[in-house]
Amino acid sequence: MTVLVVATGNPGKLREMQTYLSDKGWKLQLKPPELDIEETEDTFVANACLKASAVAQATGEWAIADDSGLEVDALDGAPGIYSARYGNTDSERIERLLRELGEEDNRGAQFVCVVAIARPDGAIALQVEGICRGEILQTPRGTGGFGYDPIFYVPEQGLTFAEMTPEMKRRYSHRGKAFEALLPQLSQLA
Template sequence: MTQKIVFATNNVHKTAEVANILAPQYQVLNLKDIHCLVDIPETGNTFAENASLKSSYVYQNYHLDCFADDSGLEVDALNNAPGIFSARYSGIKDDSTNLQLLLKNMEGKSDRKARFKTVISLLKNGENHLFEGVIEGTIRTEPAGSKGFGYDPIFQPNGYNITFAEMEMSEKNKISHRALAMQKLVDFLKEDHS
């Protein structure tokens, strides 16, 4: 029997990707599907807290099992900034402005180590389960590539000589922080902890 589960996102591409992986055991719905039009506040201090706030909101208000993710870039030389503020690092939600501010803040810094991190919170039968994905890399001094989004043009994953924005999506999706966390979630759900 197919179980319903909500992915707390409005991104139809992300929803379709996960739905494809979890079918036929799960029917994956997104926020639009359940008519949740609220911008769920992300007031936590960590990726785990923010992901949990989103999954809890859906679980409490719609009484459906739910998972949500929160992601960001942590740069060693900037005390792990932008971190949970990655999407609004410059004060506004604009990829190009945020990227330029990060590059400006990295000027003259020799330590370029950084990581992308995703935490997924799954609320199933009232229990919260967390799954983390991390990919280590370095911050380039100049953007390269036109694929991807956010900080992808300046993030070079360890073991590669190209940025995320220069990679084919299929390649990035195999190694990305989100892919790693999502794989842990999928493995957990496929074991069927109902």
Template sequence: MRVLVASRNAKKLRELQRVLDRAGIAGIELVSLDDVPPYPEAPETGETFEANAAAKARDGAAATGLPCVADDSGLEVEALRGMPGVLSARWSGRHGDDEANTNLVLGQLRDVPDERRGAAFVSACALVVPSGDGEFVTTVVRGEWRGSIVREPRGENGFGYDPIFRPEGEERTSAELTPEEKDAQSHRGRALAQLVPALSALAASA
């Protein structure tokens, strides 16, 4: 069974594939937005990660007829009153500019002492499955990964704010962890793991 992952980020597909492999789920072929005909993608205007993830997954399922997984994730910084939040990807004003976004957060926290630099990565993941009668079955889950913001970027792995996020109990940043270590701890890994029962049922129904 083909399942659309509403992303062009190959790292997200590989992350979900590793979750499927660990759970022993076979019979699902993950495809990206690059593998299906283009369709209008609605802007992420939801006020929550959950709303954005569900909207992206519904758009993908409606346009392709395939079950669709989508996520919306970001960084919530306590000293910034939970921001950037759903604006994480465009915090600097340029969507997807990881370096500019990261530098802006570091600049905003320049004078904030270490004990007040708490933060959390948040991921909401949605699975939307067409039911065959024009309706959709929607599952939405949420994962959080708590830690703090370091003062300088470190590490080459990951993307987004990974180089400045140090998970609780770690001396390394998220970008210094191996993919396997990150999967076991990360916000997206925790959310995707909660989708395993629904994905397992989907594979069994094929």
């Protein structure tokens, strides 16, 4: 099995990636805790590539990184790459977003996820993007998920991400779509 270092210190993200990559011949492991990569770029693509490349070079192993966030049409794509830093907690981020949207009629939004894989020398071997279109509700619904999930409504499913089962969310989410694009190409790498 080829080691694939996940450019995160979050065991939850490692577990989530393992569900997508199980039985693909890769052994996932967290990046070393002392390795901290600051997201200094201004796009999801550039941040994912930056993290994957830095972790690969530091560890001498294949590395995978993702960068994702919410883009709201009426807010000119905000919070975008700042989605995780839009407040100190999930509820603060949701409150700020709803306050900024106010009574705006255009509630269109999309979750974006970019996944990048770097070779041990840091060269980017593969990058994919997944997008899930939806709408921002005026009040949260559901108890599952995290982040903006309770206010991100997917009309085709009639549910917010927070109301979906984990399996359903994996299938329809931006991250699920990115991994769906990644998997057919992954077998050609190692």
